[in-house]
Amino acid sequence: MKIDTLLAGLDGVTDGAGGLVPPLRLSVTHAAQPGGPSRGYARSGPDGETLLETILARLDEAASALAFASGASAAQAALALVPPGREVLLEAEGYYEFRGIVQRATAARGLSLRLVEMTDLAAVAAQLSSGRVGMVWAEFPGNPLWQVPDLRRLSALSHGAGALLLVDATAATPHHIRPLTLGADVVLHSATKFLNGHGDLMAGALALADPDARAALVQHRTDTGTILAPFSEWLLLRGLRTFVLRMERASATAARLAVWLADQGLTVHYPGLPDHPQHAIACAQYTNGFGPMLSFRMGTAARADAVVAAVRIFRRATSLGSTESLIERRAATEGPGTRCPADLIRLSIGLEAAEDLIGDLQHALDTINRTKDNPT
Ligand SMILES: *Cc1c(COP(=O)(O)O)cnc(C)c1O
Numbered sequence: 001m002k003i004d005t006l007l008a009g010l011d012g013v014t015d016g017a018g019g020l021v022p023p024l025r026l027s028v029t030h031a032a033q034p035g036g037p038s039r040g041y042a043r044s045g046p047d048g049e050t051l052l053e054t055i056l057a058r059l060d061e062a063a064s065a066l067a068f069a070s071g072a073s074a075a076q077a078a079l080a081l082v083p084p085g086r087e088v089l090l091e092a093e094g095y096y097e098f099r100g101i102v103q104r105a106t107a108a109r110g111l112s113l114r115l116v117e118m119t120d121l122a123a124v125a126a127q128l129s130s131g132r133v134g135m136v137w138a139e140f141p142g143n144p145l146w147q148v149p150d151l152r153r154l155s156a157l158s159h160g161a162g163a164l165l166l167v168d169a170t171a172a173t174p175h176h177i178r179p180l181t182l183g184a185d186v187v188l189h190s191a192t193k194f195l196n197g198h199g200d201l202m203a204g205a206l207a208l209a210d211p212d213a214r215a216a217l218v219q220h221r222t223d224t225g226t227i228l229a230p231f232s233e234w235l236l237l238r239g240l241r242t243f244v245l246r247m248e249r250a251s252a253t254a255a256r257l258a259v260w261l262a263d264q265g266l267t268v269h270y271p272g273l274p275d276h277p278q279h280a281i282a283c284a285q286y287t288n289g290f291g292p293m294l295s296f297r298m299g300t301a302a303r304a305d306a307v308v309a310a311v312r313i314f315r316r317a318t319s320l321g322s323t324e325s326l327i328e329r330r331a332a333t334e335g336p337g338t339r340c341p342a343d344l345i346r347l348s349i350g351l352e353a354a355e356d357l358i359g360d361l362q363h364a365l366d367t368i369n370r371t372k373d374n375p376t
Contacts, residue, residue, distance in 0.1 A: 060207035071190025074204030086134025155183025193321030250292035320348035
């Protein structure tokens with residue numbers, strides 16, 4: 001069965017009374033069932049996968065999947081798979097908040113952390129040659145420059161050195177990349193973003209190649225109390241019903257915007273453009289287009305700020321993956337210590353008509369070009 005079909009009917013769900021919508025079960029504790037196992041206390045989750053987890057596993061072609069209260073809590077759990085005393089190799093040019101989160105989490109667990117650009121396979125191999133790396137943590141694509149690591153080669157290198165490969169695929173989603181089919185061991189999603197798609201909940205997921213890793217992760221989730229809340233789980237299932245449609249629309253619009261922005265003479269970061277540095281790897285690994293995220297450069301921070309201030313349809317907010325398109329000057333969001341170029345504008349594309357989004361950017365660029373005789 002294709003993913004579209006699976007999600008449209010949520011795997012043929014019923015609510016137990018013939019209803020075609022999943023039930024919302026809020027109970028924290030559960031009475032002992034005569035003769036049968038009880039769900040017990042909610043923090044531990046049920047025995048086995050929930051409907052949501054089964055669907056997430058199918059999306060990623062995984063042996064098993066787990067849902068968490070956020071992407072960040074899924075990340076903390078993933079670090080529990082790293083044996084004590086080993087190193088974590090993290091994408092240097094990736095999601096900035098995770099540099100801090102992974103740095104603090106590894107330090108607290110006595111693991112050391114090294115940053116490396118995952119598109120530089122020679123640098124990755126050099127780090128792995130120590131034999132001490134327990135996990136390679138890649139991002140597909142890297143945020144906010146959307147560089148594309150070669151997951152096949154990264155997984156071969158990682159496994160050759162006895163390390164697990166984790167891929168944060170939040171920005172590409174299973175619509176565009178299935179890292180486990182390319183050799184990764186763990187896929188991380190912030191389901192807060194495109195998987196839910198409506199900007200109204202936080203959730204995270206881990207998809208696993210090895211079903212035996214599940215028990216340790218369930219234990220970690222129970223210990224840290226990071227189970228996904230029932231209402232968020234229910235909303236996420238609802239959001240997933242339209243996942244494929246949303247991704248098709250947002251990716252097609254992003255591809256149009258990328259070409260349009262490049263035609264304006266701007267530098268554009270988008271894996272689908274032929275001048276993207278890893279375009280060939282992107283073509284070999286992406287499915288269904290190149291995703292709804294792109295960035296472009298305005299030359300100076302002031303010109304980028306002026307564009308962000310002039311748009312009327314894009315919403316000026318951080319985050320990604322909702323129905324409405326978002327715009328930000330990324331370095332301003334990341335703040336001091338950012339590695340992001342100061343003039344970079346990041347776009348998360350939503351479900352508006354492409355013509356309206358192009359018109360909005362055209363208007364913003366016209367506004368700043370009119371004032372270019374008095375540059376700020
Ligand atoms: C948002 C995000 C996360 C963190 O997930 P939360 O749900 O916000 O905790 C991790 N990775 C990427 C690429 C993200 O965009």
